Amino acid sequence: MINKLVDKIKKQNAPVVVGLDPMMKFIPEHLKKAAFAEYGETLEGAAEAIWQFNKAIVDNIYDIVPAVKPQVAMYEQFGIEGMKVFQKTVDYCKSKDMVVIGDVKRGDIGSTSEAYAVAHLGKVQVGSKKLSAFNEDFATVNPYLGSDGINPFVKVCKEEKKGIFILVKTSNPSSGEFQDRLIDGRPLYELVGEKVAEWGSECMGDDYSYVGAVVGATYPEMGKTLRKIMPKAYILVPGYGAQGGKAEDLVHFFNEDGLGAIVNSSRGIIAAYTKEQYAKFGEEHFAEASRQAALDMIADINGALHK
Numbered sequence: 001m002i003n004k005l006v007d008k009i010k011k012q013n014a015p016v017v018v019g020l021d022p023m024m025k026f027i028p029e030h031l032k033k034a035a036f037a038e039y040g041e042t043l044e045g046a047a048e049a050i051w052q053f054n055k056a057i058v059d060n061i062y063d064i065v066p067a068v069k070p071q072v073a074m075y076e077q078f079g080i081e082g083m084k085v086f087q088k089t090v091d092y093c094k095s096k097d098m099v100v101i102g103d104v105k106r107g108d109i110g111s112t113s114e115a116y117a118v119a120h121l122g123k124v125q126v127g128s129k130k131l132s133a134f135n136e137d138f139a140t141v142n143p144y145l146g147s148d149g150i151n152p153f154v155k156v157c158k159e160e161k162k163g164i165f166i167l168v169k170t171s172n173p174s175s176g177e178f179q180d181r182l183i184d185g186r187p188l189y190e191l192v193g194e195k196v197a198e199w200g201s202e203c204m205g206d207d208y209s210y211v212g213a214v215v216g217a218t219y220p221e222m223g224k225t226l227r228k229i230m231p232k233a234y235i236l237v238p239g240y241g242a243q244g245g246k247a248e249d250l251v252h253f254f255n256e257d258g259l260g261a262i263v264n265s266s267r268g269i270i271a272a273y274t275k276e277q278y279a280k281f282g283e284e285h286f287a288e289a290s291r292q293a294a295l296d297m298i299a300d301i302n303g304a305l306h307k
């Protein structure tokens with residue numbers, strides 16, 4: 001999958017992933033009205049509104065954006081109905097040939113991590129059969145439990161040619177509370193970065209590893225250091241747009257080959273119609289506003305890279 005991701009980024013000339021974080025407050029009234037008319041103000045109604053919202057956005061971006069990142073919490077809050085839409089969204093994006101990064105941030109003791117890896121990337125044994133469950137292409141993984149929590153994911157990645165992005169330096173304001181703590185004089189995120197390079201060396205694609213990293217756009221200097229520590233890891237870079245990350249901050253997350261990073265924007269794209277800049281599209285045409293916002297983001301990042 002890392003090879004497919006790299007190929008798609010090259011072909012579409014777009015190192016960009018759109019985060020499908022469909023918060024209710026961003027779903028246009030006409031979609032909610034129609035869904036509630038059919039299912040009432042129920043979890044099913046909410047799920048239907050989310051589905052219609054996602055589908056319209058995907059239909060408007062799949063030809064210009066290589067990947068999507070559905071954030072599972074936004075679906076999970078609606079229980080089983082939400083998770084059905086998570087699954088439906090994953091399947092639909094794959095049918096449009098998009099690479100799907102399941103933002104599930106899992107990680108546990110070995111036996112439990114194994115089940116998480118199977119759930120999201122692998123196949124579960126049912127009698128004599130092996131069946132796929134959510135079947136994303138990549139998953140985000142939390143490394144706090146150490147190698148026990150990561151190895152089951154690496155094993156499934158090797159078997160299924162899938163990938164993971166391991167949290168190394170997160171974009172949020174309090175990420176330094178633990179991640180920046182010095183251990184033997186070096187920040188923890190650097191030590192995690194070194195482990196990412198080590199785990200990743202076991203499962204290489206053509207040029208990049210199946211094991212990537214998450215490094216927030218909001219910490220550009222740290223991104224520059226981490227780029228050097230993990231030269232073969234693809235870096236998923238959240239924090240552009242809504243969290244304040246700018247294109248010029250992202251340049252050093254990339255390698256000399258112009259590859260090595262994929263920048264996420266969720267609210268900045270899916271809720272574009274709520275912004276002054278895209279207001280001319282109107283709420284009814286929210287998905288066209290998302291397309292324009294994606295085009296603008298791609299141009300912005302490519303502009304900074306080719307300065």
Ligand SMILES: O=C(O)c1cc(=O)[nH]c(=O)n1[C@@H]1O[C@H](COP(=O)(O)O)[C@@H](O)[C@H]1O
Pocket residue numbers: 019021071103140169170171172214215216238239240241242243264265266267268
């Ligand atoms: O793993 C992630 O994707 C992630 C890591 C991180 O350090 N920061 C971060 O914002 N994210 C996710 O990236 C998305 C950012 O959304 P926006 O701020 O709306 O673009 C959310 O789904 C977050 O959960």
